[in-house]
Amino acid sequence: MAISAPIAVLDSGLGGLTVVKALRREMPHEDILYFGDTARVPYGSKSGVTVTGYVRQIIQYLKGFGPKHIVIACNTATALSMSTLRAEFKELSISGVIEPGAKAAAAAAGSKRFPVIGVIATEATIRSKAYEYALARRRHHARLLFRPTPLLVPIIEEGRGEEDPLVVLAVQQYLNPMIKNGLDALLLGCTHYPMIKGLIARIVGPDVAVIDSADQCAEDVYRRLLSGGLLRGDSTRPGRMHCFVTDETPRFGMLAQRFLGVEMLSPTWVSPEELYRSSDEGFSLYKG
Amino acid sequence: MAISAPIAVLDSGLGGLTVVKALRREMPHEDILYFGDTARVPYGSKSGVTVTGYVRQIIQYLKGFGPKHIVIACNTATALSMSTLRAEFKELSISGVIEPGAKAAAAAAGSKRFPVIGVIATEATIRSKAYEYALARRRHHARLLFRPTPLLVPIIEEGRGEEDPLVVLAVQQYLNPMIKNGLDALLLGCTHYPMIKGLIARIVGPDVAVIDSADQCAEDVYRRLLSGGLLRGDSTRPGRMHCFVTDETPRFGMLAQRFLGVEMLSPTWVSPEELYRSSDEGFSLYKG
Numbered sequence: 019m020a021i022s023a024p025i026a027v028l029d030s031g032l033g034g035l036t037v038v039k040a041l042r043r044e045m046p047h048e049d050i051l052y053f054g055d056t057a058r059v060p061y062g063s064k065s066g067v068t069v070t071g072y073v074r075q076i077i078q079y080l081k082g083f084g085p086k087h088i089v090i091a092c093n094t095a096t097a098l099s100m101s102t103l104r105a106e107f108k109e110l111s112i113s114g115v116i117e118p119g120a121k122a123a124a125a126a127a128g129s130k131r132f133p134v135i136g137v138i139a140t141e142a143t144i145r146s147k148a149y150e151y152a153l154a155r156r157r158h159h160a161r162l163l164f165r166p167t168p169l170l171v172p173i174i175e176e177g178r179g180e181e182d183p184l185v186v187l188a189v190q191q192y193l194n195p196m197i198k199n200g201l202d203a204l205l206l207g208c209t210h211y212p213m214i215k216g217l218i219a220r221i222v223g224p225d226v227a228v229i230d231s232a233d234q235c236a237e238d239v240y241r242r243l244l245s246g247g248l249l250r251g252d253s254t255r256p257g258r259m260h261c262f263v264t265d266e267t268p269r270f271g272m273l274a275q276r277f278l279g280v281e282m283l284s285p286t287w288v289s290p291e292e293l294y295r296s297s298d299e300g301f302s303l304y305k306g
Numbered sequence: 307m308a309i310s311a312p313i314a315v316l317d318s319g320l321g322g323l324t325v326v327k328a329l330r331r332e333m334p335h336e337d338i339l340y341f342g343d344t345a346r347v348p349y350g351s352k353s354g355v356t357v358t359g360y361v362r363q364i365i366q367y368l369k370g371f372g373p374k375h376i377v378i379a380c381n382t383a384t385a386l387s388m389s390t391l392r393a394e395f396k397e398l399s400i401s402g403v404i405e406p407g408a409k410a411a412a413a414a415a416g417s418k419r420f421p422v423i424g425v426i427a428t429e430a431t432i433r434s435k436a437y438e439y440a441l442a443r444r445r446h447h448a449r450l451l452f453r454p455t456p457l458l459v460p461i462i463e464e465g466r467g468e469e470d471p472l473v474v475l476a477v478q479q480y481l482n483p484m485i486k487n488g489l490d491a492l493l494l495g496c497t498h499y500p501m502i503k504g505l506i507a508r509i510v511g512p513d514v515a516v517i518d519s520a521d522q523c524a525e526d527v528y529r530r531l532l533s534g535g536l537l538r539g540d541s542t543r544p545g546r547m548h549c550f551v552t553d554e555t556p557r558f559g560m561l562a563q564r565f566l567g568v569e570m571l572s573p574t575w576v577s578p579e580e581l582y583r584s585s586d587e588g589f590s591l592y593k594g
Contacts (some may be wrong), residue, residue: 065554145556
């Protein structure tokens with residue numbers, strides 16, 4: 019695999035750009051391809067069969083660019099499809115957001131024998147039990163609390179700030195039952211949530227470690243590339259970035275700017291139709 | 307066209323079941339086919355090209371059942387795609403939710419020379435200006451106020467009740483600026499919103515007419531079938547109902563029950579892949 023190959027990052031929509039932001043901070047010389055499935059977003063309320071089918075098409079498409087690594091920068095997609103698709107695409111190096119997040123949360127819960135770890139995420143991520151397995155394997159004495167928080171993504175995508183009373187109320191409603199149970203660490207199990215990390219940290223208080231799966235995922239990718247000798251470390255050229263989306267909407271510019279922190283060039287539109295077509299095996303969305 | 311043929315109803319997801327509920331109340335002997343595009347829901351944040359492509363596939367699919375009428379029971383789909391698809395499917399009778407809702411709101415705004423009419427809907431519906439044209443044509447002296455209310459669908463789909471402080475706060479935040487402008491009528495421009503009509507009516511107060519596009523749409527379908535001699539009026543057999551969805555999720559039962567008011571039998575799963583295949587012209591999702 020070429021050191022000069024790009025890192026490919028995929029997400030249900032634009033939330034995965036928080037992972038790209040962390041990747042660029044960690045590895046400023048890497049080229050990044052970002053794929054946002056904006057025509058079929060969100061994944062968090064959909065089934066494993068459907069989400070796996072969508073992610074399979076996207077990986078198939080990204081494979082054409084010869085990436086040195088593929089990051090599934092979406093908790094739902096990682097939870098529902100990563101193990102299946104890693105087995106199908108054995109020739110590719112693929113990682114996700116769940117394991118790095120769980121590892122950091124397990125460590126951050128401290129030295130207590132029976133720590134309390136909370137996870138907030140989409141309905142589908144929680145239903146999949148992916149975080150439950152990943153955390154229990156590392157801290158089998160931990161008490162684990164899970165809460166689907168389906169309003170946080172639309173709240174963040176509407177552009178509301180952390181001072182908006184509705185945002186404060188939503189976060190309080192979701193987290194108060196967890197806080198009452200004596201939380202030690204809280205894992206933000208959705209790549210949108212770092213956008214309101216300040217508010218969440220304020221509500222849980224200073225004694226609770228708040229773990230951001232976007233940051234952890236970027237560190238994990240860095241370690242993988244480093245150990246594989248694939249880091250573009252000595253380059254002086256800043257990394258380039260290109261974005262693909264399945265739907266172009268007026269929201270794109272505003273959201274991309276908010277998640278990425280810098281303005282982004284116009285994305286390339288890849289219709290779902292093109293994804294069906296570009297698949298090696300013709301119609302391969304549903305295998306199972 | 308056969309009187310015994312079914313009425314087909316399509317929506318981005320399950321919100322259109324509020325229209326089905328109204329249709330069944332109005333015409334209890336009609337057979338109804340419902341199609342919910344749950345694999346690609348929501349439409350309200352997506353582009354006209356994408357939404358028109360999705361609705362084209364669904365109409366193509368429903369056409370195979372020889373329906374006597376097709377109802378686009380989704381404001382976004384009506385706003386973005388109905389005129390295009392009516393022109394493409396000239397052989398079919400197709401109606402939507404925008405015109406009936408606008409007609410009722412224009413009438414309900416009363417005898418004032420300069421009435422104030424508010425519309426709440428998805429971002430895409432408002433951006434399309436479909437309600438703006440439909441209302442201005444009927445009441446060109448009216449002052450029209452539009453407000454995208456993207457949180458209301460996820461709030462309703464989460465199963466929150468009208469007493470939940472977060473629901474009350476969201477409705478107040480969205481409606482207060484309109485109320486201050488002296489609203490005469492408020493149009494609920496999304497088929498989900500009738501689920502919180504009681505709360506909305508309480509917040510706008512008794513002097514504001516609240517118009518439900520689901521109810522108006524059902525009445526409009528009744529009048530169309532009546533004038534075409536297509537009503538199954540003399541039957542004693544209760545109408546049957548069958549539901550198709552593009553994704554099966556655990557949410558289905560809970561949401562269907564809430565929107566329809568009765569329990570619904572298991573739906574038939576039609577994958578997006580099957581929609582691509584069943585299209586007459588092979589890949590015809592994107593024409594423009």
